[in-house]
Amino acid sequence: MSQFWERYVKPAFSQAKSNLLQLGSKPRGALLWKRVTFLVATPAIGLCMINAYSGARAPKPLPPFVKYEHLRRRNTRFPWGDGERSLFHNPHVNALPDGYEA
Template sequence: MAFRQLVRRFATQAPNISGPSATAGDHGGMKLWRNLSFLIAIPGIAVCWINAFVVNEQEEIGPEFVPYEHLRRRTSTFPWGDGNHTLFHNPHINPLPTGYEHHD
């Protein structure tokens, strides 16, 4: 009988997943998320932007090409272009089976 009462109690009570400060009429939750946005999210986006566009521009030398037999295997040609380049081919990042393209 005690188990049924316990199950009924948990089934009828709504869980409080938003925390104690985000209740109706209280703006504590709004202040918390506003502060988190300004103090964590915006600086985090700025750091990611700096890493993506400023730091990576300085790294012009790509990895050394090693002609492994199991990579870049072409059993048939691609149906576009010359048949050797992938659909989203980038000559600075994606090597061909013979190595990187050098367009100086």
């Protein structure tokens, strides 16, 4: 294993390190990162937005409510509202101890 490391892996890391050091010192390095930003990052962000918005349009149906003893326990009531809903309660997703809100 050490021969493999000395012969293949270590020279590759040192070559990559020297390439990165040279890239930062040359004036064209800024041009490279500008191109990477506009040609790679911007389309990637656009694809992520399309993915997020397409998933947001089709809401998934809620699974059937099963009342387990170890879930949604309220030993102490919340200090706001009726005491059953958490601070970030979402009636479309979060269930109360008795079931989903209608």
